Amino acid sequence: MANPVVRVGVIGAGFVGAALVDILLDPTRRVALVDAATAELELVGVAVRDARRERPGVPPELVRADARTLAAEADIDVLVELAGGVDAAGEYVEAALGRGVSVVTANKALMAKRGTALARLAHAHGADLFYEAAVGGAVPILRALRTSLAGERIERVMGIVNGTTNFILSEMTDHGSDYGDALAEAQRRGYAEADPTADVEAFDAAAKVLILASLAFGTELRDETIDRQGISGVRALDVEFARRNGYVIKLLGVAERVGEHGLSRRVHPAMVPVDHPLAAVHGAMNAVFVEGQRSGPLMWLGQGAGGAPTATAVLGDVLDAARNRVSGRHDVPFMVDDTLVRVPAGDLESVFYLSLDVADEPGVLAAVAGVFGRHRVSIQSMEQSGFGDEARLSFLTHRALTRDVDATIEELSQLDVVDRVGACIRVIEGGAA
Amino acid sequence: MANPVVRVGVIGAGFVGAALVDILLDPTRRVALVDAATAELELVGVAVRDARRERPGVPPELVRADARTLAAEADIDVLVELAGGVDAAGEYVEAALGRGVSVVTANKALMAKRGTALARLAHAHGADLFYEAAVGGAVPILRALRTSLAGERIERVMGIVNGTTNFILSEMTDHGSDYGDALAEAQRRGYAEADPTADVEAFDAAAKVLILASLAFGTELRDETIDRQGISGVRALDVEFARRNGYVIKLLGVAERVGEHGLSRRVHPAMVPVDHPLAAVHGAMNAVFVEGQRSGPLMWLGQGAGGAPTATAVLGDVLDAARNRVSGRHDVPFMVDDTLVRVPAGDLESVFYLSLDVADEPGVLAAVAGVFGRHRVSIQSMEQSGFGDEARLSFLTHRALTRDVDATIEELSQLDVVDRVGACIRVIEGGAA
Numbered sequence: 001m002a003n004p005v006v007r008v009g010v011i012g013a014g015f016v017g018a019a020l021v022d023i024l025l026d027p028t029r030r031v032a033l034v035d036a037a038t039a040e041l042e043l044v045g046v047a048v049r050d051a052r053r054e055r056p057g058v059p060p061e062l063v064r065a066d067a068r069t070l071a072a073e074a075d076i077d078v079l080v081e082l083a084g085g086v087d088a089a090g091e092y093v094e095a096a097l098g099r100g101v102s103v104v105t106a107n108k109a110l111m112a113k114r115g116t117a118l119a120r121l122a123h124a125h126g127a128d129l130f131y132e133a134a135v136g137g138a139v140p141i142l143r144a145l146r147t148s149l150a151g152e153r154i155e156r157v158m159g160i161v162n163g164t165t166n167f168i169l170s171e172m173t174d175h176g177s178d179y180g181d182a183l184a185e186a187q188r189r190g191y192a193e194a195d196p197t198a199d200v201e202a203f204d205a206a207a208k209v210l211i212l213a214s215l216a217f218g219t220e221l222r223d224e225t226i227d228r229q230g231i232s233g234v235r236a237l238d239v240e241f242a243r244r245n246g247y248v249i250k251l252l253g254v255a256e257r258v259g260e261h262g263l264s265r266r267v268h269p270a271m272v273p274v275d276h277p278l279a280a281v282h283g284a285m286n287a288v289f290v291e292g293q294r295s296g297p298l299m300w301l302g303q304g305a306g307g308a309p310t311a312t313a314v315l316g317d318v319l320d321a322a323r324n325r326v327s328g329r330h331d332v333p334f335m336v337d338d339t340l341v342r343v344p345a346g347d348l349e350s351v352f353y354l355s356l357d358v359a360d361e362p363g364v365l366a367a368v369a370g371v372f373g374r375h376r377v378s379i380q381s382m383e384q385s386g387f388g389d390e391a392r393l394s395f396l397t398h399r400a401l402t403r404d405v406d407a408t409i410e411e412l413s414q415l416d417v418v419d420r421v422g423a424c425i426r427v428i429e430g431g432a433a
Numbered sequence: 434m435a436n437p438v439v440r441v442g443v444i445g446a447g448f449v450g451a452a453l454v455d456i457l458l459d460p461t462r463r464v465a466l467v468d469a470a471t472a473e474l475e476l477v478g479v480a481v482r483d484a485r486r487e488r489p490g491v492p493p494e495l496v497r498a499d500a501r502t503l504a505a506e507a508d509i510d511v512l513v514e515l516a517g518g519v520d521a522a523g524e525y526v527e528a529a530l531g532r533g534v535s536v537v538t539a540n541k542a543l544m545a546k547r548g549t550a551l552a553r554l555a556h557a558h559g560a561d562l563f564y565e566a567a568v569g570g571a572v573p574i575l576r577a578l579r580t581s582l583a584g585e586r587i588e589r590v591m592g593i594v595n596g597t598t599n600f601i602l603s604e605m606t607d608h609g610s611d612y613g614d615a616l617a618e619a620q621r622r623g624y625a626e627a628d629p630t631a632d633v634e635a636f637d638a639a640a641k642v643l644i645l646a647s648l649a650f651g652t653e654l655r656d657e658t659i660d661r662q663g664i665s666g667v668r669a670l671d672v673e674f675a676r677r678n679g680y681v682i683k684l685l686g687v688a689e690r691v692g693e694h695g696l697s698r699r700v701h702p703a704m705v706p707v708d709h710p711l712a713a714v715h716g717a718m719n720a721v722f723v724e725g726q727r728s729g730p731l732m733w734l735g736q737g738a739g740g741a742p743t744a745t746a747v748l749g750d751v752l753d754a755a756r757n758r759v760s761g762r763h764d765v766p767f768m769v770d771d772t773l774v775r776v777p778a779g780d781l782e783s784v785f786y787l788s789l790d791v792a793d794e795p796g797v798l799a800a801v802a803g804v805f806g807r808h809r810v811s812i813q814s815m816e817q818s819g820f821g822d823e824a825r826l827s828f829l830t831h832r833a834l835t836r837d838v839d840a841t842i843e844e845l846s847q848l849d850v851v852d853r854v855g856a857c858i859r860v861i862e863g864g865a866a
Contacts, residue, residue, distance in 0.1 A: 023727065029586065035768040036583035132581070138728040140581035147580075148565070148573030148749040150469035153462065277734055280713030294456065294741035295571040301710055301732040308727040316581040329760040335468040 006039040006322040009074055011047040011067045011092055012082030013055050015307030016106060016133070020080065020314050021046055022057050037322035045070050047083075071095040078321045080314060081105040086113055093118060093129075100125040102325065104317040106133035106310060112207035115214060115221025119333035128330045130317035135208045136161055136286040138309035139302035140316060145215040145290075146331070153293040154216040156256035158428075161208040163284035163304035164192045164199035165231050165251040169269075170283050172239045173248055179234055191284055191305075201230035202267040205253045212288065213255035213265050218337030227266035227345035233423040234269055238355060241383070241394050242425075247271035248279045249425060262343040271353055271427045346403030351380070351429060353396055354405070355422035356412060360391035364417045368393060371415065375408040376400070396427065439472040439755040442507055444480045444500045444525055445515030446488050448740030449539060449566070453513065453747050454479055455490050470755035478503050480516075504528040511754045513747060514538040519546055526551060526562075533558040535758065537750040539566035539743060545640035548647060548654025552766035561763045563750035568641045569594055569719040571742035572735040573749060578648040578723075579764070586726040587649040589689035591861075594641040596717035596737035597625045597632035598664050598684040602702075603716050605672045606681055612667055624717055624738075634663035635700040638686045645721065646688035646698050651770030660699035660778035666856040667702055671788060674816070674827050675858075680704035681712045682858060695776040704786055704860045779836030784813070784862060786829055787838070788855035789845060793824035797850045801826060804848065808841040809833070829860065 008024070010017055023029055024043045033041055046058050047067035055063060064070050067088070071079055072095035079096040081103060083089045089110050093103050098121060105111065111118070111131050122129035132142045136159070145154075160166050164186055171182035183200070186192035198204045206228045213219045231251050242249050252270045257263060272279045277299045281287040286304030291297050303309035324330050358364050365382070372379055378398040386392045397405065405424060413421045441457065443450055456462060457476045466474055479491050480500035488496060497503050504512055504525035512529040514536060516522045522543050526536050531554060538544065544551070544564050555562035565575045569592070578587075593599050597619055604615035616633070619625035631637045639661045646652045664684050675682050685703045690696060705712045710732045714720040719737030724730050736742035757763050791797050798815070805812055811831040819825045830838065838857065846854045 019727065023584065029584070032586070032768070033584050035765070038765055138725075138731060140577050140731075143581050144573050144577065147753060148576050148746070150752050151456065151462070151466050151748040152745050153465070275713075275715060277713055280708075280710055282708060292571075292745060294452065295745040296736040296739070296742045298571060298573075298735040299733070301730075301734070303729040303731075306729070309729045312585050312725060312728040313581070315584040319583050320580060327760065327762040329762070332468070332471055335465070 003034055003040045004326050005042050006037060006078060006325050007042045007044045007076045008078045008080060008318060009045050009047070009070045009076040010043065010080040010082065011070060012084065013046050013048045013058055014082065016310045016314065017046065017082045018055065018057050019307035019311035023311060023315055036319045038326045039322045041318065041322060044076055045074060067092055068095070072099070076101055077325050078102045078104060078318055080318060081107060082314070086110050090114060094121060097121045097125055097127050097129065100127050102128040102321040102330070104130045104314055104321060106131065106314055108134040108204070108207045108211060112210040112221055113223040115211065116336070117222065122330070123333050126330050128321045128324055129333070130320060131211070132317050133310045133313035135211050136288055136300070137302065137304040137306065138313050139286055139288060139300045139304070140313060141288045141300045142215055143316065144300065149290070149292060149295065152295050154290060155293055156291040157212050157216045157254070157288060158278065159208065159212060159253045159286070159288040160250055160278060160281050161253050161286055161288065161304065162199055162202070162205040162251060163286055164196065165202070165205070166281065166286070167191045167284045168200070169231060169234070169249055169251065172234070172236060173243065176236055176240065178236050179232065200232050202228045202251060205251060205267045209253035209255055209265050209267055212253070213263070216255060216290070217257070217263055217340060218335050219263065219340060220336055229268040231269050235422055237392065238353070238423050238425060241353065241355070242271050246274050247427065248274060250278060250281070258343045258348065261339055261341050263340040264343045264345065264348055266345050269423065269425050271425055273428060273430065276428065346401070346406065348402050349399045350402060351397055351399055351427040352405050353394070353425045353427055354409070355392060355394045356418050357420040357422065358391050358393055359417040359419065360388050361417065365393065367415060367417055368412065371411045372408055375404045375411070377404050377408050436467055436473045437759050438475050439470060439511060439758050440475045440477045440509045441511045441513060441751060442478050442480070442503045442509040443476065443513040443515065444503060445517065446479050446481045446491055447515065449743045449747065450479065450515045451488065451490050452740035452744035456744060456748055469752045471759045472755050474751065474755060477509055478507060500525055501528070505532070509534055510758050511535045511537060511751055513751060514540060515747070519543050523547060527554060530554045530558055530560050530562060533560050535561040535754040535763070537563045537747055537754060539564065539747055541567040541637070541640045541644060545643045545654055546656040548644065549769070550655065555763070556766050559763050561754045561757055562766070563753060564644070565750050566743045566746035568644050569721055569733070570735065570737040570739065571746050572719055572721060572733045572737070573746060574721045574733045575644070575648055576749065577733065582723070582725060582728065585728050587723060588726055589724040590645050590649045590687070590721060591711065592641065592645060592686045592719070592721040593683055593711060593714050594686050594719055594721065594737065595632055595635070595638040595684060596719055597629065598635070598638070599714065599719070600624045600717045601633070602664060602667070602682055602684065605667070605669060606676065609669055609673065611669050612665065633665050635661045635684060638684060638700045642686035642688055642698050642700055645686070646696070649688060649723070650690070650696055650773060651768050652696065652773060653769055662701040664702050667858070668855055670825065671786070671856055671858060674786065674788070675704050679707050680860065681707060683711060683714070691776040691781065694772055694774050696773040697776045697778065697781055699778050702856065702858050704858055706861060706863065709861065779834070779839065781835050782832045783835060784830055784832055784860040785838050786827070786858045786860055787842070788825060788827045789851050790853040790855065791824050791826055792850045792852065793821050794850065798826065800848060800850055801845065804844045805841055808837045808844070810837050810841050
C-alpha cells in the first residue's frame with residue numbers, strides 16, 4: 001500500500017530552515033520519517049527573501065521567491081513559517097490557516113502577540129497550529145504541557161528561556177567576569193546580537209513566558225506586557241555575593257498561581273539555590289521547571305537555539321501535523337481560563353537581595369536601615385565590604401512585598417550617602433527539588 | 434452538544450491507583466479533564482485484590498473484586514493496569530487489547546518482557562498501549578521519544594531511572610555515609626524495600642533501559658537481559674575519590690549506538706562530571722538524558738516514584754487514549770529496527786576507576802602495575818592512601834576495553850598482595866552539555 005503524501009512548504013531558509021530542509025531531504029532519515037509521519041513528507045517549496053542568492057543544501061528547483069503565494073495558494077498540507085517578524089509572517093500564517101493548511105512556526109513574537117486569535121482561526125478551519133520551537137529551542141516543553149500535563153493542575157512554571165543571558169550570567173559566575181566583558185564574549189561567540197537589548201532586557205524571555213503561561217494556565221495570547229527586569233544591572237559583586245551564600249543568579253521567566261484566582265507572569269534575575277535543578281543549567285542551555293499539584297517538580301533541559309536543534313523541534317511539530325492530516329483530525333487548541341486575575345509583581349512577596357554603593361562615613365548604615373524600616377522591609381542579613389569610594393552594603397531581606405521594596409529603593413536612591421543602588425534580585429527559597 | 438463518554442476501568446488501588454481515582458473523581462478537575470480528553474471520562478470500576486478491605490477515596494460502589502472480568506468483559510474503552518507483576522497482569526492486558534480496549538499500564542516488568550508482542554496485539558485490534566509511568570515515574574520521557582523526537586536520530590540515552598539507588602548514592606555523596614548506612618536510611622524512609630535486591634542490583638533499572646531503548650532505537654521488548662552492575666559494591670572511599678576529582682557517582686542506565694550498526698544497553702555505576710546535568714539529579718529524583726544527532730543534549734527530570742506523581746503520568750496516557758478513542762484512531766506502535774546488533778559491554782572502551790585494598794609492603798605497586806600492563810590497560814593516574822591494613826590504591830585508567838579491564842580485575846583478585854578489589858566504575862568523559 002502506498003503511503004499517503006503530506007505536502008510541506010517552508011518559508012525562510014536561515015539556520016533553522018536550512019537545517020529542516022537538510023533533515024527532510026536526508027535519504028538516511030527517509031524511512032524513519034515515513035514511520036513517524038505515517039506519510040511520505042514531500043517538500044514542495046522553500047520561500048526565501050532573495051531567490052537569486054545560492055542556498056547550500058536547498059535544491060534550486062525548490063526555491064520560491066514568493067512566500068505569499070506559497071502560503072495562500074500552493075498545494076500544501078503543512079506550512080512551516082520560519083520568516084520571523086510579526087506582520088508579514090502573520091499574514092502568511094493567516095492565509096494558510098484560513099484555507100485549512102496546518103501551520104508550524106518558531107515565531108515567538110507572533111505567537112505572543114496574536115496566538116489566541118491564530119489558534120481560533122486554525123480550529124475554525126480544521127487545521128493545526130504548532131509552535132514548539134518558539135520556546136526553548138530543542139526543548140519539547142510545549143507538547144508536554146499540551147499532552148502529558150493536560151490533566152494536571154500546574155502551580156508554577158519557571159524557565160531559563162534565553163540562552164544569551166544564561167551564557168552571560170554563566171560567564172560571570174564561572175570566571176568572575178564583569179557584565180560588560182561577559183556580554184562582549186557572548187557577542188564574539190555569536191550568542192548575542194550587536195544590539196543585545198531584546199535579550200538582556202528580557203523582551204525575548206517575556207514573550208516566551210506569555211506562551212508558557214497560555215499552555216500552563218489558559219491565559220490568552222494577545223499582545224500583553226508583563227513585569228520585566230533584565231540583567232544589565234547585575235554586577236560581578238552580586239554574582240560573587242550569590243556564590244558565597246549558596247546561590248547562582250539566573251534570569252527566570254516565571255508564571256505562577258497566586259492564591260486561588262491570581263496569576264503572576266514576570267521575568268527577572270533571581271538567586272537560585274545551588275542545589276536547585278535550574279542552577280545546573282549552564283551556558284547557552286535552556287530549561288523549564290514546572291511544579292504540578294500532583295506531579296511535583298519536573299524539568300526539561302536542552303539547547304535553546306541553533307539551527308539543527310531548533311529544527312528538530314520544528315520537525316516534531318511537522319510530524320504531528322502530518323499524522324493528524326492522515327487521520328483527518330486536528331488537535332484542540334489550548335483551553336482558555338478567563339477566571340484568572342493578573343497579579344502585578346508589586347503585590348508579591350519575596351526575599352530580596354539588594355546592594356548599595358555608599359559613602360564610607362559614620363551614620364550611613366543607620367540612615368539606610370531607617371529607610372528599610374519605614375517601608376516595613378525587615379533585614380535578614382547585612383554585609384559591609386570595601387572602603388572609601390568602594391564602600392558597599394549588601395542586604396538580604398526577610399520576605400517582603402515587592403512594592404515595599406520598590407519604595408525602599410526609590411527612597412534609598414535619593415539619600416545623599418547612597419551613590420548607587422545596585423540590582424535588586426529576588427531570592428528563590430527552597431533547594432533541591 | 435453532549436461530550437462523548439470514554440469509560441475507564443482501573444485494576445489496582447495501591448498508591449498509584451488511589452491517586453488516579455482521586456484525580457478522576459476530583460470535581461475541581463472535571464472541566465479541565467473534559468477539555469483535555471475531548472470527552473467525559475467515566476470511571477466504571479476499580480478492581481482490587483481484597484474487595485472487603487476499605488479503600489479510602491474509592492467509592493464502595495466502584496470497587497470490583499474480579500480484575501479478569503473488568504479486563505475481559507466490562508463495557509470499557511480504556512483499561513488502566515496497575516496490578517503489577519507479569520503473569521496475571523499480562524493476562525488482563527491481553528484480554529483488553531484482544532477486544533480492542535486501549536490499555537494504560539505502569540508495569541515495567543511486563544513491558545520489558547512482552548512489550549513488542551503486546552504492542553502488536555494492540556495495533557491489530559485498533560487499540561492503544563501506553564506505558565509512560567513504567568519509566569521515570571512522573572517524567573514524561575516516553576511520549577517525548579514517541580512524538581517530539583520521532584524524527585530524530587538518537588545517539589545515546591543515559592538515565593537515572595531508579596530513585597532508590599539515586600537516594601543511596603546521594604546520601605553517600607552528601608553525608609559521606611557508608612553504603613550500608615545509606616541503604617538503611619533509604620529503608621527507613623520507605624524508598625527501599627526490606628529486600629532491596631531489585632533496586633540495588635539494578636534489575637529495576639535494566640527493565641527501564643530496555644523500554645527506553647525500544648523507543649529510542651527500535652529494539653524489541655521480549656525478555657532480554659542486558660549487562661548489569663549494581664551499586665552494592667560502591668564504598669564511601671569511592672564516592673570521596675569521585676568528589677575530589679570533580680565527579681559524582683550515579684547509577685546510569687545507558688543505551689547507545691556503537692558505530693553504524695551496533696547498540697549497547699547496560700546499567701552500571703558511573704562517575705559523572707559535576708557540571709554534567711545528570712550530576713545535579715539529587716535524592717530520589719529521576720532523569721533521562723538524551724543525545725540526538727541534531728537536537729544535541731536534552732534532559733528530562735522529575736519524581737521517579739510516589740502515588741500522585743506516577744498517577745499524573747498514567748493520567749496523561751489515559752487522556753491520550755481517550756482523545757484517540759473519540760477521533761477513532763490509535764497511535765502507531767514503535768518501529769522496530771532489526772538491523773542493530775547487540776554490542777556486549779566487554780567490547781566497549783571507557784576510562785575506568787578502580788580501587789584495591791592491598792598489603793602495605795614493598796613491591797606491591799610494581800606487581801599491580803604489571804597486571805594492568807599485561808592486559809593492555811594503561812594507567813592515567815594512581816593514588817595511594819592509608820597504611821598497614823588500610824592501605825589502598827586507586828587508579829584511573831586511560832580509555833581501555835572493558836573486557837581487558839575485566840581480565841585485569843580477575844588477575845588482580847588472585848594476587849596475594851591484593852586483599853580486595855573494590856568497585857570498578859566507568860568514568861563519563863566530557864562535562865557540561
